[in-house]
Amino acid sequence: GNTGVLDLHEQGILGEGVTVAIVDTGIDYTHPSLGGGLGPAFKVVGGTDIVGDNYQGTNFFPDPDPYDCGGHGTHVAGIVAGEDKNFYGGTGEDALIQAFVQAYEDGADVINASIGGPGGFPEDAWATASSRIVQQGVFVAISAGNSGDRGLFYASSGSTGVDVMSVASIANEEFFAFNTEAVAGDDAKRDIAYLQSGVEGFKLAGPVPVYVTSLDKFASSDACTALPEDTPDLSKYLVVVRRGGCQFNIKEKNLVDKNATYIWFYNTPKTPIVYPNIEESVSKGFALIAAQDGEFIVERFANGGNATVNFPQELQGIGVNNTLTGGKMSPFTSWGPSFEAQIKSEIGAPGGYIYSTIPLKQGSYAVFSGTSMASPYIAGVAALYMSKYGGRKKLGYTGVLELKNRMIASGTLVNWNDGTKTDLTRLAPVAQQGAGYVNALKALTYTTTLSPGKLELNDTENTKPEHTITIRNSGNQEVTYTFTHEAAGTVNTFKRGSKVPQLFPPTFVNDSATLQFLPQNMTIPAHSNGTFKVIFTPPKNLKTTLLPVYSGKVVITSSEETLSIPYQGIHGNLRDVNIWQTEQFPFLASYRTGEEIREPARVTLSGDDLLTAVFSNNFGTPEVRWDVVTEGYDPNKFVYPPVVGEKGFVGSVRTLEERVDFPIRYEPRHDPLGMGFSWFNWGGGLVNGSRIANGKYRFVFMALRVAGDRSKVEDWDTVVTEVVTIASGP
Incomplete structure (x- = not known):
């Protein structure tokens, strides 16, 4: 895509003299596209393994070798610093924080982390640590996360840090494919490119005869059932089969039952192109070709002809x-916003269908998709x-x-x-x-800079309608x-009647x-600053209960340069959004039976x-409480912070597993497509180290609403059991 990076190259x-630290699964430093070695003389100057090869999520087994056991880190590194004729690349929070500190101490100018989980609060420990490192002059890029299907307010943990650059993914404008030439019996020729997820290419050379499983180019479930008895031995053919009607693996199995070795699936019209994926493939190779290419071949056979495909002696990479x-x-x-109404993501870069390095043992190159691929692109621009x-x-x-503001100002909003x-x-x-598609050429060469980089209007009760923008010429x-x-789309967070x-x-x-705009234009002398005001009037015809989020850009144009500042506002009050559907959650249950306790027990x-x-x-909620109180406790008399022995407060719970002490702070919303809840077991321990005495008690669950005041009982969702x-022991 036209991100301006090639113009700068x-x-x-080329980024010489800048140290980029990649916090990831490691790197295959033996890869020729990554310099082929490790040490001061190489592209990869050094590294360390903070958690070790046997890390399972808890104990660390550090070692000095940063070799990549997974593949993700090598792919990310190739985007920052890879070189090849086919491409020119542009865990646990405690482990991540340790890795960031190590990268800082090792002199990194730029840190990239393509990792994260549900978050949404800049006070998150890793987000806070990352922001502090930015305050020391290090540029930090963190991927925005790959949970777009969960809807709004699902910002990722580390990327929510105030000064961190949160990076969204834009689909690549080209697919990496391999070129071939189809030759029909009537001498008609056609170049056909095939897309293969492993990108190692078919181990074929010269002319290969084609077999088509159906003469109907509209076949809706081609090869979804066993092939006919009279199907020939397919081992010598390139088999061409139409996509659709069943999964790729079912088609593949039916073809391999007739000894097929190499398979082309041809796409159906108006269906997005994909790199086909088969978990446990049983053929020697499979790939996707365009609908019109498959139809070209099938039409030849339907008219009584045939076709062969010429595979070049050396693989030819091509963009489709x-x-x-x-x-x-x-x-x-x-999606953002964060729970503190920040604009997150802030910038977009190519992250869908990205060709880059993987460890040599795993095949050298592969096409991956994710905000994991977009974030290192931004690190590369930095x-x-x-x-x-x-x-x-x-x-x-x-x-x-x-630098962060210049990158955001360079962005171009893309269509929905x-x-x-x-x-x-x-x-x-x-x-x-965020600000849309990055333009590195603008970020590095424009003589205009804007401040602030983004305008966060907050929600209705905290709205900031007036902003002053400084232009530096x-x-x-x-x-x-x-x-x-420039107005962008306004979207509702909730559907009518839903709390999620x-x-x-x-x-x-x-x-x-x-x-x-006050004024609507201005002339600024050379090497000088000017300021103008923007006054926002929020949209009028919106339903506050659905929590609509509106946005767009302030565009600043001169005869030579166009830059912009994204803005975002929330229509409605975050403080009015319930954390819990209290008639269902939270609840107390018996550890032994798992059954809810809804009556005295x-x-x-x-x-x-x-x-x-x-x-x-x-x-999301800034604080979740699980407190033990006396039998006659009155939740309306809650005082923050509660004091043991006063107003019926007995103490906060210390759980059995990993001794989690309540209250818990800065909790994200639960995954609506995952488990959707979490649980904690209790054996009588309290946060002050004591154990609960025998007696009659109630438990109080409380969640503070976003932007809520801890001292106001009405700003908490409260459930009393x-x-x-x-009655323990004899």
Whole structure:
């Protein structure tokens, strides 16, 4: 895509002298495209394994060798720093924090982490640590996450850090494929490219005869059942079969039953192209070709002819235009806003269908998709910038923030695409794409800089309608700038009647903010600053209960340059959004039977006669409490923070597993497509180290609403249980 990176390479800006740290699964430093070695003389100058090859998620087994056992890290590294004739690349939180600190101490100018989980609060430990490292002059890029199907307010953990650059994925404008030539019996010829997910290419050379499983180019379930008895031995053929009607693996098995070795699936019209995936493949190779290419071959056979395909002696890599989704948002990109109304993601880069390095043992190259692939692209752009303007020592915190602002200002909003078709009448929301498609050439060469980089209008009760923008003209001529408004899509967080944010794709609302500029244009002398005001009027015709999110851009245009600042606002109040559907969750259950306790109960808190609390958060919450209180406790008299022995407060719970102490802070919403809840077991321990005495108690579950005031009982969702009698031992 036209991100401007190749233009910078042609100008000799290649990122030399900048150290990029990649926090990931390691790197295959023996890969020729990554320099072929490890040490000061090589492209990969060093590294370490913080968790070790036997890491299972808890104990660390560190070793000094950063070799990649997984493959993910090598693919990410290839995007930052790989070189090849076919491409020019541009865990546990404690482990991640340790890795970031190590990278900082080792002198990194740029840190990339293509990892994360549900988050949404900038106070998250890893998000906080990452922001502190940015304050030391290091540029930090973290992938926005691949949970786009979960809907709005599902920002990823580390990328929510205030100064971290959160990166969204845009589908590559080309698919990496291999070229061949089909020759029909009537001498008609056609170049046909095939897409193979492993990208090692078919081990074929010269002419190979074709066998088609159906003469009907509209066959709806070609090869979805066993092939006819009279099917010949297919081992010498390239078998061409139509996509659809059943999974690729079913077609493959039916073909291999007749000794097929190499298979081309041809696409159906208007279906997005994919790299076909078969978990445990039983053929020697399978790939996808375009619908019209498959139809060209089938028509020859239908008319009584035949065809062969010439495979070149050496594999020929080729780009195939991605017409359906190229240059549009990848639907898997996680959506913001954060629970503190931040714009997250902030910038988009190519992340869908990216060809890059993998460990030599796994095949050398592969095509992966994910925000994991987009984030290192942005890290690479940061390295180009620092190679021109200086690294962390020279730039410092203010310089890195300017770099971040310049990248955001370079972005272009892209049209909405739901993964199958593009809507040319509306732009994808800022909550999905941030500032949109990065342009490295603008970020490095434009003489105009803007501050702030983004405008976060917050929710209705905390709204900030008026913003002042500073323009710096660092060029040698005076420049006249004009200001315009570009509206992006407005989407509802909730569907009517639902308490859980709706799944992808969201419902659009045809309404947007109106903007007033004071003044509407201005002329700024060379090497000078100017300021103008933007006054926002939120959209009028929106239902606050559905929590619509509106967005767009302030566009600043001169005769030479166009830059922009994304904005985003929330219509409705975050403080009004319930965390729990209290008639269902949370609840107390018997550890032994798993059954809910909805009436007075008796437990001994010994053996397996324990208590379990089950939570399901429909929205993020700054604090979740599980407290033990007296039988006559009045929840309306809650005082924060509660004091043991006062107003019926006995103590907060310490759980059995890994001794989690309540309250728990900055909890994300639960995964609506995953387990959807979490549970904790209790054996009588309290946070102050004591054990609960025998007696009659109730338990209180509380969740603070986003933007809520801890001292106001009405800002908490509260559930009080029935009386539980604790009678342990004789």
